[in-house]
Amino acid sequence: MTFSALGLSAEIVRAVSERGYTEPTPIQAQAIPVILKGGDLMGGAQTGTGKTAGFTLPLLQRLMTKPVTGKAPIRALVLTPTRELAAQVEESVREYGKYLPLRSMMMFGGVNINPQIKQLHGRVDILVATPGRLLDHLQQKTVDLSRVEILVLDEADRMLDMGFIRDIKRVLAVLPKQRQNLLFSATFSDEIKSLADGLLTNPALIEVARRNQANELIEQRVYPVDRERKRALLTHLIKEHNWFQVLVFTRTKHGANNLAEYLNKDGITAMAIHGNKSQAARTRALAEFKSGKLQVLCATDIAARGIDISELPHVVNYELPNVAEDYVHRIGRTGRAGSEGEASSLVCIDEKKLLHDIERLIKREIPVVQVPGFEPDPRIKAEPILNGQNRGQGGHGQGRGQPRSGHSGQPRTGGAPRTGAGGGKPAGGHGAGRGAAPVLHRSGGRGR
Ligand code: AMP
DSSP states (O other): OOOOTTTTOOHOOOOOOOOOOOOOHHHHHHHHHHHHOOOEEEEETTSSSSSSHHHHHHHHHHHHHHHHOSSSSEEEEEEEESSSHHHHHHHHHHHTTTTTTOOOOESSSSSSSSHHHHHHHHHOOOEEEEEHHHHHHHHOOOOTTTTTOOOEEHHHHHHHHHHOOOHHHHHHSOSSSSEEOOOESOOOHHHHHHHHHHSSSSOOEEOOOHHHHHHHTTEEEEOOOOOOHHHHHHHHHHHHHHHHSSSEEEHHHHHHHHHHHHHHHHHHHEEEEESSHHHHHHHHHHHHHHHHEEEEEEEOOHHHOOOOOOBOOOEEEEEOOSSSHHHHHHTTTBBBBOOEEEEEEEEEEHHHHHHHHHHHTSSSOOOOOOOOOOOTTTTOOOOOOOOOOOOSSSSSSTTTTTOOOOOOOOOOOOOOOSSSSSSSOOTTTOOSSSSSSSSSEEEEOOOO
16 A cells, blocks of 8 residues: 555655655555545544544645635644644644645644744644644634634544643634544543534544554563662663663653652753643753653653654653553553564552553553562552652652662652543543444554
8 A cells, every 4th residue: 555545646645755654554544535535534543653644644635635715724723632742743744745835833832922923924724733822812813713624633532631622612613614524532432422423524433453452562561669769770770771762651740850850860861841841841851852862751641642752762651650541652652663662660569450450451461570689578568549649759759779668657648630630531441432433444553
């Protein structure tokens, strides 16, 4: 299968092959023809499947086959949950559309609104936006969405998790009734289904398997360790194996900050990336991480969600996620596009149940590696994880080289709630388009 066989124009195929893609991924092979025909689509696909090109390429082509005259209005609107994802999608639009006379713009909050207003005065064919800032523009009447022909909701489940449903509905209310709607979501919860019901007309339903299900390229390991010694073990692993480009997941923003600080003190360059950081700081952290200047990026689930770094060699679960599905999202950051990756989980006694849930979800036992000198102390008792961080990473744990003494007897802090408003997404909410599934094509992930 080639991109031109899918019906894409020479300009688009040229841009795609310059990007180095030889073959469409399964989601691309299925979604592109549907979108080109003008139908609505519900895509069950997470980041890493090639879904961005899956909707961007046909979207560009649709706009090209129906050119407008006069001042070009905004004709395509892509909504994304995070600024990073907005930036990445817009970059893809620009890249794949580089031989086409179309203009795109990204729009998100946390930055000055005035340059955006100025840009909106010029030509914008495709707008990639996060819902909050778009709503600001709508309220200020600085954006006109009355001629949008194609709407894309990217990572709709995350948008709902992050509490954007009302913002999305307000945006939908100002769009023309006649339009093409594309909704992408990694999970199909009831909430997503009801959003889709109100939005999509006779949608094709395309689902690709979660990447890890068949992805043998990700080597997963569990490192048992006491909660107070996780930092020391992480430093040990990074130094011992000379790991670079390590994406480390913590449960909370606070945990990400503290861990980054600790690693820096220990001579490992690290930065935290999460929603409390300014856009400039996030962009800088990401750029330095991509270039290899920054060895470790500490991230929460939400912050990491939009990061598109291909061939990321190491993902570390400093703490296991509360929701087993998030484990799958996390390790999906590694071993992308056919390259090998390692996903290491530092697991303390408190996390036994979380590990069990994960193993049940992925239907396999993760091999255990015991690092000598870091054997868990059998006298340490499990403590409940109180919807927040473990004490061991929360800034008041002891650092490297501490005696293996177990817990210090301090009361546990409640910590911050799970990152991302509304956090507690039920596990197992994804799957084969449960419930109404008009047309269901299935395929096995990237097939590579
Ligand atoms: P996405 O799921 O859109 O975030 O894409 C995941 C990664 O796969 C990105 O780094 C893309 O650049 C890459 N990618 C997308 N389509 C293809 C393709 N057809 N062949 C190889 N890599 C691709």
